[in-house]
Amino acid sequence: MIRRLNPLWQWAAILALSAASVFLLQQAAVPAAFLIGSMVPAIAFGANGASIRVPTPLYFSVQAVIGCLVARGITPAILAFLLRHWPIVLLVIGTTILASTIVAALLVRFGKMPGTTAVWGSSPGAAGAMILMAEEFGADARLVALMQYIRVVFVVVTASLVSRLWLDHFPSHAAAAIGHTVAPVDGGPIAVLETLAIIACGLFAGQRLRFPGGAPLVPLFLGTALQITGLVQITLPPWLLVAAYMLLGWQVGLRFTRDILAHAFRMLGQMFFSCFANVILAALSAWLLAWLLNIDGLTAYLATSPGGLDSIAVISLSINVDSSLVMALQTLRLIVVLLIGPWMAKSISRIAVAQGMLGRERGRP
Numbered sequence: 001m002i003r004r005l006n007p008l009w010q011w012a013a014i015l016a017l018s019a020a021s022v023f024l025l026q027q028a029a030v031p032a033a034f035l036i037g038s039m040v041p042a043i044a045f046g047a048n049g050a051s052i053r054v055p056t057p058l059y060f061s062v063q064a065v066i067g068c069l070v071a072r073g074i075t076p077a078i079l080a081f082l083l084r085h086w087p088i089v090l091l092v093i094g095t096t097i098l099a100s101t102i103v104a105a106l107l108v109r110f111g112k113m114p115g116t117t118a119v120w121g122s123s124p125g126a127a128g129a130m131i132l133m134a135e136e137f138g139a140d141a142r143l144v145a146l147m148q149y150i151r152v153v154f155v156v157v158t159a160s161l162v163s164r165l166w167l168d169h170f171p172s173h174a175a176a177a178i179g180h181t182v183a184p185v186d187g188g189p190i191a192v193l194e195t196l197a198i199i200a201c202g203l204f205a206g207q208r209l210r211f212p213g214g215a216p217l218v219p220l221f222l223g224t225a226l227q228i229t230g231l232v233q234i235t236l237p238p239w240l241l242v243a244a245y246m247l248l249g250w251q252v253g254l255r256f257t258r259d260i261l262a263h264a265f266r267m268l269g270q271m272f273f274s275c276f277a278n279v280i281l282a283a284l285s286a287w288l289l290a291w292l293l294n295i296d297g298l299t300a301y302l303a304t305s306p307g308g309l310d311s312i313a314v315i316s317l318s319i320n321v322d323s324s325l326v327m328a329l330q331t332l333r334l335i336v337v338l339l340i341g342p343w344m345a346k347s348i349s350r351i352a353v354a355q356g357m358l359g360r361e362r363g364r365p
Contacts, residue, residue: 047256068219075228081328117144137345187233191235279305
């Protein structure tokens with residue numbers, strides 16, 4: 001039915017449904033409303049045979065925007081904190097990443113999930129960045145998206161409840177802001193143009209240089225270097241972020257088919273296991289951080305929470321915790337995951353293949 005429609009009508013329909021979905025999710029203060037709100041209608045369209053797809057150049061541009069978004073959060077204050085406490089920071093981040101790796105390995109060993117999909121789906125950090133890297137390195141971005149957003153919603157709900165119980169309040173404006181999370185505009189038109197130039201460098205890297213993960217990673221490192229030295233103030237207008245989030249949601253959702261949806265439904269148990277296990281193991285990392293740095297438990301909990309970086313930022317800025325520490329650990333962990341994620345995925349996949357071959361050898365008469 002949908003396939004018979006003219007592509008322009010398909011785009012018009014999915015845009016209208018996405019706008020309505022985003023509005024409803026924002027009213028309910030659901031995290032990552034623009035991403036989830038565009039992905040859900042796209043899944044429905046994809047499962048019903050839609051012929052439209054997000055053009056490749058636009059998708060590379062989305063990756064570059066996400067890279068700049070991560071770079072924007074790396075400030076001199078965050079770097080100063082990391083340098084001052086680098087042994088403890090690396091220890092805590094290492095334990096959190098190790099925990100997610102163990103969860104991924106269990107999904108591969110006892111479940112039916114490929115190693116690359118398990119790693120990127122279980123990795124803590126910004127959900128959008130994980131989906132981009134998953135697709136860049138051959139994982140099933142559709143399953144990764146479901147795993148990431150199930151955990152984002154669960155983490156935000158638990159973090160909000162912990163904040164409410166710990167401090168006996170959680171500001172209503174903070175809950176509303178979670179559904180509207182977009183980066184504020186810091187600079188003027190010149191800063192916007194400079195940021196667009198960094199995005200263009202990422203687009204060039206992704207399409208011309210064939211550098212794996214170049215589209216998000218080049219803007220990330222280039223933007224970080226320029227911002228820390230004071231040469232550029234990364235400025236991402238809300239309209240640009242909204243467009244990037246919705247394009248990413250459509251990119252993932254339109255690739256769903258009925259067979260893929262049925263497969264995802266069969267794997268919901270494994271996805272929920274990954275979510276709960278990551279949250280529990282991250283809480284143990286929080287206890288370690290609170291003990292080593294002698295800080296309050298709520299700050300440590302938010303700093304190690306395996307949810308979306310943007311949603312955790314909204315919560316930490318709205319209550320009485322050390323938000324600089326929270327953002328420092330969340331940002332550095334995201335960068336580490338982006339850098340070592342491909343290696344982790346390959347390693348777990350090789351182990352899984354080796355174990356499968358060993359099992360077949362043992363099973364021979």
